[in-house]
Amino acid sequence: MSQRIEEALERALSEVDAHGPPQVGHAIRYAVFPGGARVRPRLAGAVAEAIGGAHAPTVDAFGASLELLHCASLVHDDLPCFDDAATRRGKPSVHRIHGEPLALLAGDALIVLAFENLARFAAPSLCPSLVALLGRAAGAARGLVAGQAWESEPSIPIEAYHRAKTSSLFVAATQGGALAAGQPAEAWRSMGERLGDAYQVADDLFDACGDGDGKPAGQDAVHGRPNAVELWGAEGAVARLRERVAEAAAAVPECAGADGLRALVVHMAERLVPASLRQTAA
């Protein structure tokens, strides 16, 4: 699975590599490689595999598109007018290396590529529903842009905020995996939402505990954002994370590989608990 994800990302970037202005191409590659855990494409792939009979090029393309959108949101969220983050994934943020203009353009390019990639590599019959799914997950109504934009409102409705900022791509991952395997998407929403909720708590834990994936800690406090650890304490947050994961596992619809998928969800979840908290709250 890992290799397929990296290869799909390479295919998505091939036109820019071949024809684009070199510097924005470098900024785009810097934003995409090396990746984090590639959780969203892994999830889409795991759902498609659990259902069985999926169109493999569509699964790979859709997974890459999810990751490109995720990378775009990281690059733009790190910009000086938002978090002004110095580091990301354990290395300097894109704008610290490539400058603000190229970081902004790299983010724009990654959004475009996420959609273009589906038109190039997904099964044409699935293209409209996958583009719609990706658009909803990315957009200003309830997607990534909405999540970031809630931070500009005078008060932040915490559920809508988290659903938009984090869960949206997880829902797209489970639903897109189902679509690629020829199943209706709706039954797979709940699993994605619960996993997204769990991941949001995990992100808050990493922010509060500082042993995250190369992001500076304490950013939520600095930017006045709601944080689960502030609300429930570290152990309370870990308990909540495990609850959400159990709900996500329970929400896996019946399918050929449902048991394996449930086990995978629980396994993924343990990686989400910061190492310093794994024993205390287990």
Place this chain on the structure above:
Amino acid sequence: MSQRIEEALERALSEVDAHGPPQVGHAIRYAVFPGGARVRPRLAGAVAEAIGGAHAPTVDAFGASLELLHCASLVHDDLPCFDDAATRRGKPSVHRIHGEPLALLAGDALIVLAFENLARFAAPSLCPSLVALLGRAAGAARGLVAGQAWESEPSIPIEAYHRAKTSSLFVAATQGGALAAGQPAEAWRSMGERLGDAYQVADDLFDACGDGDGKPAGQDAVHGRPNAVELWGAEGAVARLRERVAEAAAAVPECAGADGLRALVVHMAERLVPASLRQTAA
């Protein structure tokens, strides 16, 4: 045609209006309404009409998507890290009114909406080719992002720069209009390229002469960008604009409404010549 374009843009924004964080919704509407001449959707519509038998919802949706991408590029190009433009379309730029974070997010949202809109409203069978067309016109290989990114390179290859920055959406307009009418796109590329070239010269003329559409004049000189007036003088640039328009008219492929479309192209072109130069160089 005008009313259909505005209605299609309203439809594209309906989900954000209904569900999105209010402030980013306001910034998006501010970027889209009131519009400029809506040249790109008009062009796509004119091509579809000249061919005849087009799927009207697809023509309207694709035109709106072109305009949304165009608006996105204006909002991002005006940001402080690029032109830091105070005005656009005769009113303060988006970031001057809504602040930099919401302007950046509005641009991101407009890119997403351009694609999502096709999935929502275009004929599903045309969705893959239209998404591909839009992606190419927007992206970092040869589209709008590439155009802006060439400005970050140590030297700017002028033809690739103009093709990416301006012609790309004109090519998408003529080719998308053809696809919506069930014709292969390739025959319509040349017309779009020539019109794009003409429009680029017109943009340079407005920049140099200062009677443009509410943008501050002299920005090319300030930012060290190539400008046709600097290269050939104002009269030389007008002559070149008219040459490109004549070539665009000549490049209209044979179709039921070819003569009307050729006349429209020439008519559009006269509007592109700044008023102060219309007589002198006619």
